[in-house]
Amino acid sequence: MAFVDEMTMHMKAGDGGNGVMRLKHEKGKEFAGPSGGDGGKGGDVYIHAVRDVHILLKYRHEKDFAAERAGDGGNDSMHGRNGDDFVLDLPIGSIVTNVDSGETYELLHEDQKILVLKGGRGGFGNEHFKTSTNRTPKEHVPGMKGLEADFKVELQIVADLGLVGLPNAGKSSLLNTLTRAGAKTADYAFTTLEPNLGECYGFIIADIPGLIEGASEGRGLGHKFLRHVKRTHVLAHLVSLENENPLEVYKTVRKELEAFDKELASKHEIIVLTKTDMVTPERVKEVGKEMKKACPESEIFTITILDDEGMKKFQDDLLKLLKEADK
Ligand SMILES: Nc1nc2c(ncn2[C@@H]2O[C@H](COP(=O)(O)OP(=O)(O)OP(=O)(O)O)[C@@H](O)[C@H]2O)c(=O)[nH]1
Ligand SMILES: [Mg+2]
Known part of the structure; x- marks a missing residue:
């Protein structure tokens, strides 16, 4: 049937930003406490239904898609920036399979949006580990990796x-x-x-x-x-x-x-x-x-x-x- 199409691709959600190790410097004190901020959250990957049966053609030459990596934490407890989401537009009637997990999603209505890969959580900065007994923790955690997978898209036209x-x-x-x-x-x-x-x-x-x-x-x-x-x-x-x-x-x-x-x-x-x-x-x-x-x-x-x-x-x-x- 004309227009019916199939494609495969690799998609990746953004990695979380790293938590960092920083120490406050105040006048007269060498270490005034921890101040390393947490990393931001990595961008998620969504699929989104649009009214355009030709849109798969647009992805013919591109097979890798990724959401943005988040920013690392900063000085003075600054939280890292969250990564931007990636939204893949697909025709209404697309059946999308996560080849690695076997999960299947179906886009049936215009503007329907489904989360398919979650971005990584940001890691904690050293300020997070401050306790009454440990006032200058050095501990800090790297961001979690964003999920990634191969996907298969099959288009079964939903005619109006x-x-x-x-x-x-x-x-x-x-x-x-x-x-x-x-x-x-x-x-x-x-x-x-x-x-x-x-x-x-x-x-x-x-x-x-x-x-x-x-x-x-x-x-x-x-x-x-x-x-x-x-x-x-x-x-x-x-x-x-x-x-x-x-x-x-x-x-x-x-x-x-x-x-x-x-x-x-x-x-x-x-x-x-x-x-x-x-x-x-x-x-x-x-x-x-x-x-x-x-x-x-x-x-x-x-x-x-x-x-x-x-x-x-x-x-x-x-x-x-x-x-x-x-x-
Ligand atoms: N006079 C006249 N002829 C028409 C009209 N609509 C279609 N035709 C003619 O009728 C014939 C059949 O039209 P198609 O559109 O091929 O019919 P179809 O229903 O698609 O037929 P199949 O594909 O065989 O199922 C053609 O010769 C058309 O030119 C109309 O409104 N008036
Ligand atoms: Mg005919």
């Missing part, structure tokens, strides 16, 4: 919108008008052999091969790819008005979705009646009504890719709906 429907419903054509995916379209069944992905104002749209009756049992191609829409937030079910009985067509595909996975079938679904230019306006209304009656819960849209104005309006409505579904 998944396009389903019979072959020829106009799924790829719709993807192309909403995004710059440039998917192949043609007037024969199974033009799309592998899922296509596109991006529309930050929302990911997945177009999968057409589904036919028996798809859930392996007929056709679509079933192989249904798992890609499993993580999709909203499904757009496309039905071409070219069909003599669009409601029957709709039901056929629904049956396949349900047979494949109940969860898939219970997703938020919108119905898109396509190719309105191929029938009369009266017919569009008639089918729209019939659909609404059969599926009162679903929003119903009617489109033709030949009408630029209409497509713009559809895009606006769709974006509103996707933003709402993302909350």
Whole structure:
């Protein structure tokens, strides 16, 4: 599947700063007591979800990432500076595995931030060891090492919108008008052999091969790819008005979705009646009504890719709906 990617990298949290040994000097006294400060805390390593499926490309040539080492303690009990954290931006849908510990993290929502490596604690300076019996301790502790590990990142796209429907419903054509995916379209069944992905104002749209009756049992191609829409937030079910009985067509595909996975079938679904230019306006209304009656819960849209104005309006409505579904 296009865009799906995998990469490995090494990440390291910052080392803690060293505690230091210092003695105060006051007039008249050679040693007026300990004054060595503690080291700061090393920076942590986080992973952070962003809405950008291409961001892994940015890390192609860089495989080592590190948070900042902390500063050492100073004179006059000065605490060392804490190291800055390192935040690795990854696409939503990334599954990150710490190869050394086996721990796995999943980034599912925009802006989600997960701590994956803790920075080292700062060491104590000698002032910390002052007691009533030991007024000039020399003891001081080095900072702890920051954790480090190899990581594997696998991207499983979480599409915001998944396009389903019979072959020829106009799924790829719709993807192309909403995004710059440039998917192949043609007037024969199974033009799309592998899922296509596109991006529309930050929302990911997945177009999968057409589904036919028996798809859930392996007929056709679509079933192989249904798992890609499993993580999709909203499904757009496309039905071409070219069909003599669009409601029957709709039901056929629904049956396949349900047979494949109940969860898939219970997703938020919108119905898109396509190719309105191929029938009369009266017919569009008639089918729209019939659909609404059969599926009162679903929003119903009617489109033709030949009408630029209409497509713009559809895009606006769709974006509103996707933003709402993302909350
Ligand atoms: N007249 C008209 N033709 C359309 C419209 N939308 C799509 N088509 C045509 O319908 C045919 C099928 O469109 P595709 O987008 O390839 O259909 P698909 O659902 O992706 O089909 P598969 O990949 O085979 O599942 C193509 O020849 C398109 O040009 C429309 O709104 N009006
Ligand atoms: Mg297609």
